[in-house]
Amino acid sequence: MARVTIEKVAERAGVSVATVSRALRGLPNVSPKTRDRVVSVAAMLNYRPDPNAARLAAGRTRTVAVGVVAIPIWYTGQVVSGIEAVLTNRGYDLTLLLIADELVRTRALGDVGGGVSKRADGAIIVDLVPTVTERLLLAEHRLPWVMVGADCPTIDSVVIDNVAGAMSATRHLLSLGHTRLGLISGGPAAFPSSSPPERRTGFLRALDEAGVRFDPNHERVGDFSALGGYEAMQALLDLRQRPTAVFAMSDEMAMGAMRACEEAGLTVPGEMSVVGFDDVDWAFTVGLTTVRQDAAELGAIAARLMIERLEGEACDRRLVSVPTELVERSSTSAPSQ
Amino acid sequence: MARVTIEKVAERAGVSVATVSRALRGLPNVSPKTRDRVVSVAAMLNYRPDPNAARLAAGRTRTVAVGVVAIPIWYTGQVVSGIEAVLTNRGYDLTLLLIADELVRTRALGDVGGGVSKRADGAIIVDLVPTVTERLLLAEHRLPWVMVGADCPTIDSVVIDNVAGAMSATRHLLSLGHTRLGLISGGPAAFPSSSPPERRTGFLRALDEAGVRFDPNHERVGDFSALGGYEAMQALLDLRQRPTAVFAMSDEMAMGAMRACEEAGLTVPGEMSVVGFDDVDWAFTVGLTTVRQDAAELGAIAARLMIERLEGEACDRRLVSVPTELVERSSTSAPSQ
DNA sequence: GGCGACGGTGAAAGCGTTTTCACTTGCCGG
């Protein structure tokens, strides 16, 4: 099965390689008759252009890089699969960049000129806000960027309204009559995203709105994992004056928190209400009240924005926000006396 | 910031491009002195070879394609992140191929000649067993393949011992005194992998070993999701003679199953024991007894095998099996009278 | 002291596309 190149197609179709190239890519200035012939010859020979040659010649890769902090989180997986779906559909390749630590981060973002810019036409960054320095570097290599999960000024961003989401969760708790609320957050260090501070803001704003005071001691940081939530809740339970309800910034942390309660002999929601964030697929199995976000849709939108940037004409920076929705289940109730 | 090409480096270092190429890639036949000079000039100019040009010239891509069925599953995310880690570490790119349906599957596997073989040097397929026809097609384009999660004859495979894993779970249930066991499996249709039948085999073998009879009516298929497990368990609970314990082929299904029990007013493990498979990060939050597998490690091993195939000398087909481990928590106990 | 071998190097030929540019036609309007 010898390599079939564009040249062979040209030969068999009795035209030049230039014409084949044009015909196959749907460019103008090819007569319908010629185009048909070329297309059918190509099909017959089962010709596939070599993407590398095309990339080299055209200077475009038809590839977008996706940078994520950590795949194994539910949220990340959803986003990536949303991106993948539309990218594949539009004939783009997707190259994964796992940004595990500072080192890799530098390699991927800072040094992006050599790193990414020759491998991809653009990059979608999931839940990672670039530093100012990094932003400058990005700008230098005129690569299109789109952020998902963080509203990054001057860069196309697709986000959820974390403030509103957190507020809805918090209001729900308040409306049930809770006045001593706990917060299981994710520290910037653990998860260098903008979501934690935003959700924190929403949480505090709802309290403020209701005139309820927040005891700073009632905030613990998890690392967005079940274990992190578990330990955070244990710490809260150790307090002499414990909260009667907690808002965890992710479902996984919420589940860890519920576990801690159970081990401490507290019933949920009887003695402790818990609300999470995400609505992961299995959240219903523990009756978790949570804030639903459609992470896959976030990814899909980001991919669409990217393709528009790559193929459409220049346009202003865009920001799209997809709504969240509180879903009430059985992990929350009025506080017991 | 003009493009810095290999030519510029050669110029500044006072050598030919050939020498630069050799020096930078650590090839022999370059004097240490020359190499040092080239390396430092390259660093100074911040030179990065264009991967596309390199691929075109060398005929190798330093990219491996990863085909997965569905990213959002815990298992898949783990595997991919394991792969990513070692690939990145060794200077390979990773391109993601989401194989969602038959259509894509054909495109990705069947048509692999044009599809993958020019984009990647090899492919790692996660949890998908290719049909015989597909295997022939793969063989045609001399691409190295490695399977993870399925022992595919003639192809390098890294797997866990599903039979043994399922047996350990089942024996555990039996040793507690259960004799009416239920099985929540994943149909081949829902999840075209070899794990479900293998786990089923292990389950049946353990029963057989113990001389316990299996009521075929006690098997329901989920789709490896929490919801699937939930519905499967509901069906089991509807039986006039229900099992007293069930083995679910994934933790997510197990959690759905536990939920169904709770809704039906059954206590776990009091009136129903449940054991899962995977040991997902949050399994401990519901006290799930389960069979732990290190999915990230599976991915890492697969990536290493792939790199060896690509860089090492030819060798026989390899099969590596990584052990599983039963972890006992609180979702299982002796049956109630 | 000659001779082959070998390490180090450069020139140049690809690799398989895309894209520019120049060159035909055929057609239209004047």
Next chain:
DNA sequence: CCGGCAAGTGAAAACGCTTTCACCGTCGCC
């Protein structure tokens, strides 16, 4: 009828590397 313009086409120059091959010293060896 002729000049000009547009559509259709091909030749050839990139694109930025890798790799082969030939070449030149230097060495070790008989």
